[in-house]
Amino acid sequence: MNATLTSTLRVYDDTSPSTPLVDTTDRAEIARHLNAAGVRFEQWEASVPLAADADQESILAAYAADVQRLKDECGYTTADVLRLAKGTPNTAPMRAKFLDEHSHSEDEVRFFVEGSGAFYLRIQGKVYVTVCTRGDLIGVPAGTTHWFDMGPDPEFTAIRLFVTPDGWVANFTGDDIASRFPRYE
Numbered sequence: 426m427n428a429t430l431t432s433t434l435r436v437y438d439d440t441s442p443s444t445p446l447v448d449t450t451d452r453a454e455i456a457r458h459l460n461a462a463g464v465r466f467e468q469w470e471a472s473v474p475l476a477a478d479a480d481q482e483s484i485l486a487a488y489a490a491d492v493q494r495l496k497d498e499c500g501y502t503t504a505d506v507l508r509l510a511k512g513t514p515n516t517a518p519m520r521a522k523f524l525d526e527h528s529h530s531e532d533e534v535r536f537f538v539e540g541s542g543a544f545y546l547r548i549q550g551k552v553y554v555t556v557c558t559r560g561d562l563i564g565v566p567a568g569t570t571h572w573f574d575m576g577p578d579p580e581f582t583a584i585r586l587f588v589t590p591d592g593w594v595a596n597f598t599g600d601d602i603a604s605r606f607p608r609y610e
Contacts, residue, residue, distance in 0.1 A: 430540070430541045430556075430558040430559070431450045431556075431558060432450060432452055432455060432555075432556060432557060432558045432561050433448075433449070433450050433455075433554075433555070433556040434447060434448075434449050434450075434454070434455040434458055434459070434553065434554070434555050434556075435447065435448050435553075435554040436448075436458060436551050436552070436553050436554070437551065437552045437554070437606070438550065438551060438552075439547055439550050439551055439552050439602065442552070442605050442606045442607065445554075446551070452468050452561075455555065456468075458553070459546075459553065459555065459563075462546070462548045462549070462551075462553060463548070463566055463569075464546060464548075464553070464555075464563065464564065464565060464566065464569070465534075465562070465563065465564030465566075466555070466561070466562070466563055466564075467561075467562040468560050468561065468562075469491055469536060469560055469561075469562050470491075470560065471488075471536075471537070471538050471539070471559045471560040473487035473488065473538075475487070475538065475539065475582065477510070479508075481505060481506040481508075484506045484508070484538065484582065484584065485504055485505075485506060485584065487538075488536070488538065488584060491536070492504050492536075492584060492586065495534070495562075495586060496586065499532070499534075499564075499586075500588060501532075501534065501586040501587060501588055502587065502588055502589065503586070503587045503589075503590060504584055504585065504586045504587070505584075505585050505587075505590075506538075506582065506583070506584055506585070507581075507582070507583050507585060508539075508581070508582040508583075509540075509575065509579040509580060509581060509582075510580060511578055511579075511580040512578065513579070516575070516578070516579050517577075519575070519579075520574065520575050520576070520577070520579065522595075523572055523573040523574075523595065524572055524573075524574060524603055524608075525572060525597055525598075525603050526547065526570050526571065526572050526597070526598045526600050526602050526603050527570070527571070527572065527595040527596055527597045527598060528567075528568050528569060528570050528571070528595075528596050528598070529565075529567060529568075529593050529594065529595065529596065530567055530568070530593075530594070530596070531567045531587065531588045531589070531593060532564055532565060532566055532567050532586075532588070533564070533565040533571075533585075533593065534562070534563070534564045534565075534585065534586040534587075535557065535562070535563055535583045535584070535585055536561075536562045536583060536584040536586075537557045537558055537559055537560065537561045537562075537581060537582070537583050538559065538582040538583065538584060539559055539580075539581060539582040540558070540559070540579070540580040540581025540582060540583075541556055541557060541558045541559075541576075541580075541581055542556075542557055542573060542574065542575045542576070542579070542581050542583070542609070543555065543556045543557070543573070543574045543575075543576075543609035544557065544563060544565065544571055544572075544573055545571055545572045545573070545574070545603065545606060546565060546569060546570075546571045547569075547570045547571065547602060548569060548570075552602070552606060554606065556609065570598055570600075572603045574608055574609035575609070576608075576609045576610060577608075577610060
């Protein structure tokens, strides 16, 4: 996995994707802006090296204490792992699935153990483009309109937490706003 990736936050007026109002790679500043918008953003220690063939059980076991703490704090009942290696075939349909603006009836919580992905959050007339990398935990509150871009050749491992996995179904808004913002390349 690429260790040189940097977490980034760019905030735009939702009608003007050309010039960011905020552009930072400082994780404390990212947390400050996102927390003020009601989005949880934390830096966790992603220090456990994972074998290339590590399965879901071994990844969850490596981070069991942190996952349990969040379950206890927020009422999440289940966790799973989404892991995509660079060069995985047929990822384009997976990428496309969440490139349109949508919301969920429960929180969308991701802890990035490896790699990166970009969350685009539309909140009160602004779009928060948040590139999450190794060690970032993001919690998008239920009902928040957003989209997710894993990039054209995704490479990441993320632990996902749920109250109920069926509450995580995407409710698409039908708005084309995502097409007006740059993709995560």
